Amino acid sequence: MRAATISKNKIKHSKADHAFNIVNYLVFGLITLICAYPFYYLIINSISANDLSNNGLINFLPRQIHFQNYKDVLKMSGIGTAALVSVGRTVIGTACTVMASAYLGFMFTQEKMWHRKLWYRLLVVTMYFNAGLIPMFMTMKTLHLTNTFWVYIIPAIVQPFNVIMVKTYVESIPRSLQEAAEIDGAGILTVFFKVILPTSKPILATIAIWAAVGQWNSFQDTLIYITDQKLYSLQYLLYTYLNQASSLASLVKSTGNAASVANIATMQTPTSIRMTISVIVVLPILFIYPMFQKYFVKGIMIGSVKG
Numbered sequence: 481m482r483a484a485t486i487s488k489n490k491i492k493h494s495k496a497d498h499a500f501n502i503v504n505y506l507v508f509g510l511i512t513l514i515c516a517y518p519f520y521y522l523i524i525n526s527i528s529a530n531d532l533s534n535n536g537l538i539n540f541l542p543r544q545i546h547f548q549n550y551k552d553v554l555k556m557s558g559i560g561t562a563a564l565v566s567v568g569r570t571v572i573g574t575a576c577t578v579m580a581s582a583y584l585g586f587m588f589t590q591e592k593m594w595h596r597k598l599w600y601r602l603l604v605v606t607m608y609f610n611a612g613l614i615p616m617f618m619t620m621k622t623l624h625l626t627n628t629f630w631v632y633i634i635p636a637i638v639q640p641f642n643v644i645m646v647k648t649y650v651e652s653i654p655r656s657l658q659e660a661a662e663i664d665g666a667g668i669l670t671v672f673f674k675v676i677l678p679t680s681k682p683i684l685a686t687i688a689i690w691a692a693v694g695q696w697n698s699f700q701d702t703l704i705y706i707t708d709q710k711l712y713s714l715q716y717l718l719y720t721y722l723n724q725a726s727s728l729a730s731l732v733k734s735t736g737n738a739a740s741v742a743n744i745a746t747m748q749t750p751t752s753i754r755m756t757i758s759v760i761v762v763l764p765i766l767f768i769y770p771m772f773q774k775y776f777v778k779g780i781m782i783g784s785v786k787g
Contacts, residue, residue: 519762526550526755534751549756558709558717566714569632570695576637577691578684584638585646586676590668600647607640613704620705631705632713636695642687649683650676693765718757 529544625631702716
C-alpha cells in the first residue's frame, strides 16, 4: 500500500523545471563535445588520407580510412622496448604510490604514532618547497639511481597530496571499526590490511588514476636522468619523434615499400606522424579512466572534505 501511495504521489515538475533541465543537458552536452572533440580530431586525422590531413581538410569525418600510419610508427626503432619501460613504470610505480599513500595516510591518523604531528608537518612542507633540479639530480646520482629503471619509481612513491587525501578519507571512517578489530587482538598491520584498505577503495582508485596518468605521461625524468637508450620511456621516445616529425616522415617514405610510396594517401607527412604519435600516447589513458570512474567522484568528495 505504501509503495503504491508513493508511486501515485510522484513529484510534479513545473514547466520552469523542465526548461531548466533542458538547458542543463544542452550546456553539459556542449561542454562534453568541446572536451571530446580534440581526441576525436586526433583519431580521425591519424586514420585518414595523409595528404588530406596535411592540408587541414579533415575536420569532422575521416576520409579514405587506412591504418598504415600506425604500422609505420610502431616499426620505428626502440618503440617496443620503450613501451615495456613505460608499462612497467606505470604498473609498478602506481602500485608503490598507492600503497605508500594508503599506509602513510592511515598512520598519520594514529595518535600513538611517534611524533605524528611533526612528521606530518614535514611532509606538508615538501609541497611548497623543494631544493631544485640540480640538487635533485645530484641526489639521484649519489644514490646511484641515474641510468636505472628505479629512478622512475622511487622518487614518485611518496606524494604529499595523495597522503593528505588518504588521511582525510580515513578520518571519515568510523573509529569504532578499528577499535572493534583491536579488541579482537588485531595489530596495526592487520587493521590496515583488513579494515582500512577494504573501506578505502574510492580514494585508492582515485590515487591510482593520478599516479598512472603521471607515470604514463612523464618524459622529463628520462630527459634528466637517463642516457641509456634501453631505458627510454615511450613518452620520451615519442617526444623526440614529435620534434623530428619532418625528418621521420622522409625516413619512413624512403624506407617504405614501393606500393606504399606510390600511394600519396598513405605517404607519411609531419602531420600524420604527430597525429599518430599523439593517439598512441593518449589512448591507454582513455581506457583506464572508465574502469575507475565509479570510484573517482566518491573518492574526490570524501577525500577532500573532513567529516
